[in-house]
Amino acid sequence: MSSANPFIPSSYELNKEKRARRAKWSTLTVTVALLIPVALILTLIALKAWPALSWDYLTGDVSRSGAAGGIWGPLMGTFYLTLLCLAIVAPIGILAGVYIHEYAPDNAFTRAIMIAVTSLAGVPSIVHALFGLGAFVATLGMPKGLLTAAMTLSVMTLPVIITSTREALSSVPKNFREACWNLGASRWQTIRTIVLPNSFGGILTGVILVIARAAGETAPIMFMGAVMWLRIAPAGPERLMPYGLNDEFMALSNHLNLISKDIPGMPEQMKFGSALVLLTLILFINGLASLVRLRLRRRKRW
Amino acid sequence: MTERTPSRGWRAALSSAADWIEKPIEALIRACGWSSIVLVAAIFCFVFWYAAPLLPHIDWFGTDGFFTSTHWHAKEREGATYGVLAMIVGNFAVALVAMVIAIPCGLAAAVYISEFAGPRSKEWFKVGIEILAAIPSIVWGFIAITMIGPLLIKYAGATMGTNLLNGGIVLGLMSIPLIVSLAEDSLRAVPDSFREAAMALGANRWEIVYRVLFPAARSGLLAACMLGVGRAIGETMAVLLATGNKNQIPTSLTDPITTLTATIASEMGDAEAGSPHSQSLFTIGLLLLVITCAINLTANLVIRGNKRASSN
Numbered sequence: 001m002s003s004a005n006p007f008i009p010s011s012y013e014l015n016k017e018k019r020a021r022r023a024k025w026s027t028l029t030v031t032v033a034l035l036i037p038v039a040l041i042l043t044l045i046a047l048k049a050w051p052a053l054s055w056d057y058l059t060g061d062v063s064r065s066g067a068a069g070g071i072w073g074p075l076m077g078t079f080y081l082t083l084l085c086l087a088i089v090a091p092i093g094i095l096a097g098v099y100i101h102e103y104a105p106d107n108a109f110t111r112a113i114m115i116a117v118t119s120l121a122g123v124p125s126i127v128h129a130l131f132g133l134g135a136f137v138a139t140l141g142m143p144k145g146l147l148t149a150a151m152t153l154s155v156m157t158l159p160v161i162i163t164s165t166r167e168a169l170s171s172v173p174k175n176f177r178e179a180c181w182n183l184g185a186s187r188w189q190t191i192r193t194i195v196l197p198n199s200f201g202g203i204l205t206g207v208i209l210v211i212a213r214a215a216g217e218t219a220p221i222m223f224m225g226a227v228m229w230l231r232i233a234p235a236g237p238e239r240l241m242p243y244g245l246n247d248e249f250m251a252l253s254n255h256l257n258l259i260s261k262d263i264p265g266m267p268e269q270m271k272f273g274s275a276l277v278l279l280t281l282i283l284f285i286n287g288l289a290s291l292v293r294l295r296l297r298r299r300k301r302w
Numbered sequence: 303m304t305e306r307t308p309s310r311g312w313r314a315a316l317s318s319a320a321d322w323i324e325k326p327i328e329a330l331i332r333a334c335g336w337s338s339i340v341l342v343a344a345i346f347c348f349v350f351w352y353a354a355p356l357l358p359h360i361d362w363f364g365t366d367g368f369f370t371s372t373h374w375h376a377k378e379r380e381g382a383t384y385g386v387l388a389m390i391v392g393n394f395a396v397a398l399v400a401m402v403i404a405i406p407c408g409l410a411a412a413v414y415i416s417e418f419a420g421p422r423s424k425e426w427f428k429v430g431i432e433i434l435a436a437i438p439s440i441v442w443g444f445i446a447i448t449m450i451g452p453l454l455i456k457y458a459g460a461t462m463g464t465n466l467l468n469g470g471i472v473l474g475l476m477s478i479p480l481i482v483s484l485a486e487d488s489l490r491a492v493p494d495s496f497r498e499a500a501m502a503l504g505a506n507r508w509e510i511v512y513r514v515l516f517p518a519a520r521s522g523l524l525a526a527c528m529l530g531v532g533r534a535i536g537e538t539m540a541v542l543l544a545t546g547n548k549n550q551i552p553t554s555l556t557d558p559i560t561t562l563t564a565t566i567a568s569e570m571g572d573a574e575a576g577s578p579h580s581q582s583l584f585t586i587g588l589l590l591l592v593i594t595c596a597i598n599l600t601a602n603l604v605i606r607g608n609k610r611a612s613s614n
Binding site: 026031033041095096118119121131134158188215222256257261275 | 332419443533538
C-alpha cells in the first residue's frame with residue numbers, strides 16, 4: 001500500500017490522455033492537410049488565369065479553338081442550359097419530394113421509390129449520357145441540342161432536388177400540420193399554406209445546388225449537341241440569346257474539356273482562365289446556397 | 303343531405319376553385335413522386351435496348367472474350383473484338399488507389415469534425431469540405447493534367463503525367479467530401495446517451511470514438527465507404543483526363559490506364575448511331591450500371607439493416 005496522493009493520475013491515465021491528445025491532433029492534421037492543397041490549387045489557378053482575365057475575355061467570341069478571344073458563347077450556353085434544366089427539374093423534383101414526405105404511405109412501394117431515388121443518384125454521369133442518346137435522340141427522334149441536353153441534366157439532378165426537398169419538409173414540425181388539419185384544412189391546403197411557405201428556404205437551397213451541379217457537369221452534355229465552336233451574332237438580341245431550343249450550343253464545362261487537352265500553341269492562361277471562370281461561378285452559386293441556409297437557421301422561429 | 307349555401311365573393315370562389323383543383327394537383331404530385339422509379343426503370347431499359355442487338359454476338363468468356371481479354375477493337379467492321387478486361391481492372395485499380403487515400407482521410411476528418419472540433423471551427427471545416435465537394439469533375443481533370451501530372455513526373459518518376467496514380471489521387475480527393483459527410487452523419491446519429499454512458503465510465507474523447515462510436519456507427523461508416531467506391535467507379539470526366547487512356551492492365555502505379563467510363567466518353571463521339579461500335583459502348587454502360595447499382599443497393603441494405611437492428 002503506497003501512501004502517495006490518490007488524486008495524482010496514474011501512468012495508465014496519463015497514457016490514455018496522451019493517446020486522446022494524439023488522436024485529436026492527428027485527425028486535425030489530416031483535416032487541415034486535406035484543405036491546404038485545395039486552397040493552394042485554387043490560388044494557383046487564380047494566379048495563372050490572371051493575365052487572361054478581362055472584360056473582353058468574358059464578352060469576347062471564342063476564336064482559334066479557344067486559343068484566342070473570349071468565352072461569351074460558352075458562358076451563354078451554360079446559362080441557358082442551366083435555366084432550362086432548372087425549369088424542367090425544379091417542379092418535378094419539388095413535387096416528388098412533397099409526395100414522398102407528405103403523401104406516400106409507409107409501404108413497400110414507397111420504399112421502392114426511396115431506393116430508386118438513391119439508385120438514380122448513383123448512376124454514373126456517362127450512363128445518363130447514354131440514356132439521353134437512347135431515349136431522347138434515338139427513340140423520340142429529338143435533335144441533339146440545348147433542350148435534349150437540359151433534359152439529360154434534369155434526369156441526373158432529380159435525386160438532388162428530391163432529397164433536399166424532403167429534408168426541408170421534414171424540418172417543418174409535425175404539430176404545424178396537425179393544427180392546420182384540425183381547422184378543417186385538407187392535405188393540399190395544409191401543404192400550400194403551411195408546409196411549403198415554412199420550408200421555402202430549404203427547398204431554395206436544393207434548387208441552388210442543382211444549378212451548381214448542372215453548370216459544372218460535362219459528361220451528360222458532351223454528346224448531346226455541345227460543340228467546340230459556333231458563330232455567334234456580333235450584336236443585337238441574338239448576342240444575348242444565341243441558341244434556339246434545338247440548336248447545338250457551346251458550354252463552359254465542355255469548352256474547358258476541349259481546350260485542356262494538349263493543343264499546340266494553346267496559351268496557358270486561356271485554359272486557366274476558363275477553369276477559373278467555371279470554378280468561380282460554381283463556388284459563387286454554392287456560397288449563395290450556404291448563405292440562404294445560414295439566414296434560415298438564424299430566422300427559425302421554432 | 304343538407305343544402306349548401308351558395309358561396310359569394312371572389313374569395314369564396316377562389317377557395318372553391320382551390321378545392322376543385324385539389325384532385326388534379328394530387329394526381330400530379332403522385333405522378334411526380336413516381337418519376338424516379340420510372341426513370342430508373344427507363345434508364346435500365348433504354349441502355350439495355352440499345353446494347354441488345356450486339357449481346358448475342360459477344361463472346362463473353364473466350365480468348366477474345368468480353369470479361370477475359372484486353373482486346374478492344376470495337377471500331378473494326380470485320381472481326382471486331384470486345385474485350386474489356388483492362389478497363390474493368392483499370393476501373394477497380396483507380397478506385398482502389400482512390401479509396402486508399404480517401405477512406406482513412408475521410409474517416410479521420412469526419413471524426414475530427416464531429417467529435418473534436420469546437421462549434422466555430424466545425425462550421426469552417428464544413429465550409430472547406432463543401433468547397434471540395436463543389437469543384438466540378440472537369441475542373442478536377444484539368445487540375446490533374448496541369449498540376450498533379452508535372453509533380454508526378456518530377457517526384458514519382460512517371461514518364462507520363464496522366465496515369466493510374468494521378469487518377470487515384472484526383473478521385474480520392476473527389477470522394478473525400480462524400481465520405482466525410484456520410485460518415486459524419488452516421489457518427490452524429492449515435493445517441494448522445496451512448497457518449498454520456500461511456501464518459502460516466504471514465505472514457506475520454508478518443509476512447510469514446512473508437513470503443514463506442516465506431517462499433518455503434520459501424521454500418522453507417524461502412525456504407526459511407528461503399529458509396530465512396532461507387533462514386534469513384536462511376537466518375538467519368540476527371541478519370542478521362544487524368545488516367546492517360548491506354549488500354550492495358552497496369553503493372554505499376556505510374557502506368558497509364560483506361561476505365562469503362564473513360565472508354566465510353568472518349569469513343570461515343572465517333573460511334574455511328576446504331577452501329578456495333580455504339581452498341582458495344584452501350585454494353586459497357588450496362589455493365590457500369592449493374593456494378594454501380596449493386597454497390598448502391600448493398601450500401602442501402604447495410605444502412606437499413608443497422609436501422610432495424612438499433613430499433614429492436
